[in-house]
Ligand SMILES: Cc1ncc(C[n+]2csc(CCOP(=O)(O)OP(=O)(O)O)c2C)c(N)n1
């Protein structure tokens with residue numbers, strides 16, 4: 001995604017990923033911020049390696065190794081020099097509109113808190129029998 005943002009600064013690069021993947025690769029934000037990449041990062045934050053929950057849960061294994069405590073990803077992003085925002089409702093998307101209307105001279109990271117009470121139905125179906 002960083003390569004895409006650098007190669008095509010005329011277009012908006014959007015990276016959509018989970019909180020687990022974000023936490024594994026957050027250091028990339030230092031480079032993205034240093035380059036002033038016009039990059040929008042949307043993190044679907046279910047406080048878990050959600051895919052793993054599908055495997056561990058039905059087999060009765062404890063979920064403690066695949067679920068996380070509350071993590072402030074917007075603060076992490078700001079620490080790297082990016083803009084950061086925590087989203088809990090769609091009316092907060094105005095923040096994104098403001099960033100889009102601005103110079104986009106640093107990446108924006110959205111920590112979109114999503115429900116974790118139940119996993120994604122389509123993944124549940126895809127993993128059945130695995
Ligand atoms: C480096 C690495 N380690 C482990 C995995 C196995 N893995 C696949 S999906 C997944 C969970 C990812 O969690 P998250 O990014 O929060 O996405 P979610 O499933 O919660 O939407 C893991 C650990 C992987 N793909 N890559």
Ligand SMILES: [Mg+2]
Nearest residue numbers: 018019048050
């Ligand atoms: Mg997750």
